[in-house]
Amino acid sequence: MQSKKKxxxxxxxxxxxxxxxxxxxxxxxxxxxxxxxxRDKAEGESLDLAQCAACFPSVKVRFGxxxxxxxxxxxxxxxxxxxKPGQSRLDLAKINVGIxxxxxxxxxxxxxxxxxxxxxxxxxxxxxxxxxxxxLPASRVVGTGTLLDSNSLSQAIAEYLxxxxxSVNSYVFGEHGDQCFVPWSLCTVGGVPVKTYAxxxxxEEADIDGNFKDLYDKVVKSGAKVIxxxxxxxxxxxxxxxxxxxxxxxxxxxxxxxxxxxxxxxGKDICTGVPCFLDGNGIKRRVAMPLSExxxxxxxxxxxxxxxxxxxxxxx
Numbered sequence: 001m002q003s004k005k006k007x008x009x010x011x012x013x014x015x016x017x018x019x020x021x022x023x024x025x026x027x028x029x030x031x032x033x034x035x036x037x038x039r040d041k042a043e044g045e046s047l048d049l050a051q052c053a054a055c056f057p058s059v060k061v062r063f064g065x066x067x068x069x070x071x072x073x074x075x076x077x078x079x080x081x082x083x084k085p086g087q088s089r090l091d092l093a094k095i096n097v098g099i100x101x102x103x104x105x106x107x108x109x110x111x112x113x114x115x116x117x118x119x120x121x122x123x124x125x126x127x128x129x130x131x132x133x134x135x136l137p138a139s140r141v142v143g144t145g146t147l148l149d150s151n152s153l154s155q156a157i158a159e160y161l162x163x164x165x166x167s168v169n170s171y172v173f174g175e176h177g178d179q180c181f182v183p184w185s186l187c188t189v190g191g192v193p194v195k196t197y198a199x200x201x202x203x204e205e206a207d208i209d210g211n212f213k214d215l216y217d218k219v220v221k222s223g224a225k226v227i228x229x230x231x232x233x234x235x236x237x238x239x240x241x242x243x244x245x246x247x248x249x250x251x252x253x254x255x256x257x258x259x260x261x262x263x264x265x266x267g268k269d270i271c272t273g274v275p276c277f278l279d280g281n282g283i284k285r286r287v288a289m290p291l292s293e294x295x296x297x298x299x300x301x302x303x304x305x306x307x308x309x310x311x312x313x314x315x316x
Contacts, residue, residue, distance in 0.1 A: 003249050005029040008069040008114075010107060011078035012036035015119060017045040018238040019076060020061065024049060026242050027057030028249045033072070034063045037079075066103075072111040074245060077130070079103055080120040082232055089122040089177060093313055100126050101133050108134035115282045117244055118143045118259070119237060124175050124306065127259045128271040129315060138269075140282040142248075143259025146172040146273030148240045149180050150257045152222055153187070156215045161201060163189055170194070171257050171289070174272055174302040178220045181302055183295040184212060244278065251280035255287055262286070265300075265307040268316065272306055 009016045012034040020032050036042035042063035049061045080096035118127045127143030149172035158165035170187040174180040187194045198208045226233045247254040257273050264270035277284040
């Protein structure tokens with residue numbers, strides 16, 4: 001049954017409008033509000049989307065101002081500028097941190113009880129900035145984190161092993177993008193560790209470690225490749241956001257890798273992608289997943305790298 005939930009999307013560009021379209025198909029909410037600094041863009045997208053209504057579950061789509069986000073159950077932040085070809089995430093962060101700091105406190109005052117899903121990049125940095133500048137409980141600020149990376153990895157594993165993607169369970173930890181890392185010990189196919197499965201499939205003589213390194217490289221470079229080829233990424237991230245929305249609205253206690261606060265290398269909190277339980281209140285808690293000693297060390301290195309980035313951006 002469709003829920004009577006209101007979702008506001010701040011930022012009606014390619015990502016925001018594609019999220020709205022995906023949510024309409026999903027049918028998990030009854031109202032979608034689009035807000036954008038370019039009011040004509042938000043109005044045009046809402047009119048276009050509204051004409052899809054006859055094809056999907058009943059969802060009201062409209063555009064408006066920040067004030068119209070009042071009463072939202074979920075607010076999805078896709079505002080900011082997109083990553084350009086060759087642009088580093090640090091350069092992008094310097095621009096988008098300022099945008100988040102100028103907008104999100106206003107929205108948080110208008111919709112103080114909403115759960116906030118942060119999509120804008122670099123998502124881990126902007127999730128942290130949102131928590132810091134709004135004063136919202138960290139449990140109600142959910143960054144998409146490494147969810148997209150994990151979904152991409154599952155697709156790559158399924159293709160490599162020629163299995164149904166639904167049989168693959170994989171997690172990517174750390175910072176979204178080229179600074180993430182894969183704890184292969186947690187990745188399984190039908191409950192069997194992926195490397196064990198691959199050795200049984202291809203034989204002991206196969207270069208399994210080399211092949212899985214290639215899979216990792218494919219995943220971390222996929223976003224940049226899409227941007228190079230078509231200018232932007234929006235379908236896969238929209239589907240990932242829809243996963244989060246469904247998990248929250250259905251109060252599912254589903255485990256997904258999202259960006260949330262954890263202790264940083266300097267003892268202060270940072271945001272990074274780790275598996276968490278999600279329910280109707282947002283992030284219920286982190287999942288303590290056992291990592292090998294080597295994986296623990298890699299994760300520590302990633303946390304140190306993120307802490308350095310925060311210092312470079314002056315957001316400590």
